[in-house]
Amino acid sequence: MSLGKNWDPTARSYGPTRPFDGAQAPTIPDAFKMIAQTANSTASEFPQINPDICIVNYYTNSGKLGLHQDKDESESSLTKGLPFISISIGDTAEFMFGDTRDKDQATKINLESGDVLILGGESRLLFHGVSHVKTNTAPSWLKEETGIRPGRINLTFRQY
Numbered sequence: 001m002s003l004g005k006n007w008d009p010t011a012r013s014y015g016p017t018r019p020f021d022g023a024q025a026p027t028i029p030d031a032f033k034m035i036a037q038t039a040n041s042t043a044s045e046f047p048q049i050n051p052d053i054c055i056v057n058y059y060t061n062s063g064k065l066g067l068h069q070d071k072d073e074s075e076s077s078l079t080k081g082l083p084f085i086s087i088s089i090g091d092t093a094e095f096m097f098g099d100t101r102d103k104d105q106a107t108k109i110n111l112e113s114g115d116v117l118i119l120g121g122e123s124r125l126l127f128h129g130v131s132h133v134k135t136n137t138a139p140s141w142l143k144e145e146t147g148i149r150p151g152r153i154n155l156t157f158r159q160y
């Protein structure tokens with residue numbers, strides 16, 4: 001799902017409403033924005049964004065996401081290298097990134113629950129994706145306190 005603007009993964013475009021039922025995208029809660037902007041300000045090499053899009057992805061333990069570039073934001077946002085800020089919650093993902101769409105050449109890192117990843121400036125158009133989600137790796141306190149189901153939640157904040 002997405003907050004702020006609707007993201008249509010089929011058309012790869014943003015709009016005010018969901019095409020299949022016309023629902024408005026909910027606004028991004030201020031508390032969410034605050035977390036993203038605080039993370040953004042610690043990465044002082046990147047410009048500060050005022051996020052107007054938050055895409056929420058849920059991955060089951062068999063979920064993956066192929067290597068892709070995020071280049072559907074406005075031309076001015078991309079030219080300025082405005083960062084997107086990604087926050088991971090739940091099970092650990094193996095995240096891959098690189099200069100090409102070739103999985104074998106990509107660098108792989110673990111994104112654990114609570115990790116923040118920021119792609120901005122020259123790294124804004126890196127190819128990236130999720131090779132797999134590691135079963136039963138979420139912190140036990142998170143499972144106990146929230147009842148979060150198996151899998152991983154990822155929030156990406158962007159400025160269109």
Ligand SMILES: O=C(O)CCC(=O)C(=O)O
Pocket residue numbers: 055057065070086093095111128129130154156
């Ligand atoms: O789940 C992730 O860590 C990456 C998500 C992503 O690349 C996207 O939403 O465009």
Ligand SMILES: [Fe+2]
Pocket residue numbers: 068069070128
């Ligand atoms: Fe992406």
